[in-house]
Amino acid sequence: MIAEKTLNRTLHIAKSSKKDEFYTQLSDIESELTHYKKHFKNKVVFCNCDDPRNSNFFKYFAYNFEKLGLKKLITTCYKNQETDLFINEETEKAVFLEYNGDINGNKIPDAEEIGIKPLIGDGDFRSKESIELLKQSDIVVTNPPFSLFREYVEQLVKYEKKFLIIGNINAITYKEIFKLIKENKAWLGINMGRGISGFIVPNDYELFGTEARIDENGNRIVATNNCLWLTNLDTFKRHEDIVLTKKYYGNEIEYPKFDNYDAINVDKTQDIPMDYRGVMGVPITFLHKYNPEQFELIKFRKGNDEKDLSINGKCPYFRILIKNKKL
Known part of the structure; x- marks a missing residue:
C-alpha cells in the first residue's frame, strides 16, 4: 500500500513537471479507441501534447487513418520533446505534423518521412499557434499534463471541441469537471483504473509496486491504477x-x-x-x-x-x- 501511494504521488509530481515524461502505451490507446470508431469519419483529429516522432497516439491514428476515414491528423508537442523519449536537454524548436493519408502501404508511417515542421513558439497547448490548430480540428485525443487538466479541459469546452483524454481519477472531484458531468457535457470513457495498464517512464525512474514492469521492447512501465478517460463522445456504457x-x-x-x-x-x-x-x-x-x-x-x-x-x-x-x- 505504501509503495502504491508513493508511486501515485510520484506520478502526479512528474506529470506536473515541465517535461511531462509519462507516455501512453499503444495497447491502452487501442483498447479505448476501439469503442469510438463511428465518431471519426471525415474528422480532423488533433493530438496537441504529442511529439509525432514517438507518440503512440500519432502511431494509432496514422496507422488507422483510412480505417477510421479520417480527414486529417495534426500533432504538436512542447519544445522539450525529442526523438529520444526521455532526453534531458530541451530542443530549440517545438514541432508539428499534418498527416493527410497513407503514404507507405498502411504501415505505421515515419514522422520524419511525412515531414515534421517547426513551430514559431514553444508548442504549449495554450499558445496562439496551438489554438489556431485547435480551431481547425474536430476531435482532440491525447494525454494532457495532469497539473493543467482543469485549464486544458476548459479550453476544449471554450472552443466546443469533441475530446477523448486521459486524466487522474481525482479529476472528477474538481468542481469544474464535475459540473460538466452533472450537466451531461462530459462523462467517463470505457476504461478506468486497472483498465489502463500503465505508462512508459524514463529509464532512471524507480519502478514501484507489484505491477511495475519492463516490456519486451525494454520500456519501463508503471501501473498507477488511478487514471481514467474523460470524453464527450457518446459511448454504449452511458446508456x-x-x-x-x-x-x-x-x-x-x-x-x-x-x-x-x-x-x-x-x-x-x-x-x-x-x-x-x-x-x-x-x-x-x-x-x-x-x-x-x-x-x-x-x-x-x-x-x-x-x-x-x-x-x-x-x-x-x-x-x-x-x-x-x-x-
Missing part, C-alpha cells in the same frame, strides 16, 4: 442501466444516514438499493457506470451546511449525491 440487486427496506442498518444531508450512504456502487426513492451518497467511481437516464446527479461532496458529508462525525471519501429517476 446501460446499473443492475440493482440490493434492498434498503429490511437492511436499513447497512445504509446509515448522513449527519448533514437527508441521504443514505452507499459504500459500493453494486450496493445501491433498488427500492430507495430518496437521495443516496455513492463513491466517485459510480460515475464510471453512470447512466443519466437512470440516475440524477444532485450534488458533490457537500451537505446542507456546505461541509463535507459526514456520518457520526466522520467523513467518508468523497461522495456524490444521486437519486434514482426510475422509481
Whole structure:
C-alpha cells in the first residue's frame, strides 16, 4: 500500500513537471479507441501534447487513418520533446505534423518521412499557434499534463471541441469537471483504473509496486491504477442501466444516514438499493457506470451546511449525491 501511494504521488509530481515524461502505451490507446470508431469519419483529429516522432497516439491514428476515414491528423508537442523519449536537454524548436493519408502501404508511417515542421513558439497547448490548430480540428485525443487538466479541459469546452483524454481519477472531484458531468457535457470513457495498464517512464525512474514492469521492447512501465478517460463522445456504457440487486427496506442498518444531508450512504456502487426513492451518497467511481437516464446527479461532496458529508462525525471519501429517476 505504501509503495502504491508513493508511486501515485510520484506520478502526479512528474506529470506536473515541465517535461511531462509519462507516455501512453499503444495497447491502452487501442483498447479505448476501439469503442469510438463511428465518431471519426471525415474528422480532423488533433493530438496537441504529442511529439509525432514517438507518440503512440500519432502511431494509432496514422496507422488507422483510412480505417477510421479520417480527414486529417495534426500533432504538436512542447519544445522539450525529442526523438529520444526521455532526453534531458530541451530542443530549440517545438514541432508539428499534418498527416493527410497513407503514404507507405498502411504501415505505421515515419514522422520524419511525412515531414515534421517547426513551430514559431514553444508548442504549449495554450499558445496562439496551438489554438489556431485547435480551431481547425474536430476531435482532440491525447494525454494532457495532469497539473493543467482543469485549464486544458476548459479550453476544449471554450472552443466546443469533441475530446477523448486521459486524466487522474481525482479529476472528477474538481468542481469544474464535475459540473460538466452533472450537466451531461462530459462523462467517463470505457476504461478506468486497472483498465489502463500503465505508462512508459524514463529509464532512471524507480519502478514501484507489484505491477511495475519492463516490456519486451525494454520500456519501463508503471501501473498507477488511478487514471481514467474523460470524453464527450457518446459511448454504449452511458446508456446501460446499473443492475440493482440490493434492498434498503429490511437492511436499513447497512445504509446509515448522513449527519448533514437527508441521504443514505452507499459504500459500493453494486450496493445501491433498488427500492430507495430518496437521495443516496455513492463513491466517485459510480460515475464510471453512470447512466443519466437512470440516475440524477444532485450534488458533490457537500451537505446542507456546505461541509463535507459526514456520518457520526466522520467523513467518508468523497461522495456524490444521486437519486434514482426510475422509481
